[in-house]
Amino acid sequence: MLTGKQKRxxxxxxxxxxxxxxxxxxxxxxxxxxxVNDALEARELIKVSILQNCAEDKDDAAHEIASGAKADVVQVIGNTIILYKESEENKKIELPD
Incomplete structure (x- = not known):
């Protein structure tokens, strides 16, 4: 689980x-x-956009993707989801405490 400081x-x-x-x-x-899981392993931090013709609610879609990929939802803003997952082999981002 991410803290507020880490999300910022x-x-x-x-x-x-x-x-x-x-x-x-x-x-x-x-x-x-x-x-998404493969991309998170390579990059750790990605954005996913929700198109207008998507029948699912954007928050539901964000949590469904995050739980499936075992990632954290950093933010849902507009039609964009920001996801983070610590990479096991390509660690690049050092989170603040």
């Missing part, structure tokens, strides 16, 4: 990132979760 730090780190996944009409599926 991660939001500032994610500011310049572009979304690398989109959740559309098909919603959240196992293939999307697997790809």
């Amino acid at each position: 730090f991660l939001r500032s780190e994610a500011h310049h990132l572009k979304p690398i996944f989109q959740v559309g009409k098909a919603g959240v599926n196992p293939n999307l979760i697997k790809q």
Whole structure:
């Protein structure tokens, strides 16, 4: 679980990132979760955008992706989700205490 200080730090780190996944009409599926998990292992911090035609609520989609990938939801802002998961092999981000 992330603290408020860690979330603020991660939001500032994610500011310049572009979304690398989109959740559309098909919603959240196992293939999307697997790809997000792989991307989190490589990058630790990613953005996912929710398209207008997505039937799921953006908060539900965020928590579904996060629980499937065993990641933390840093923020849901507008139609963008910021996810963080500590990498086991490519650790780059050092979180504040």
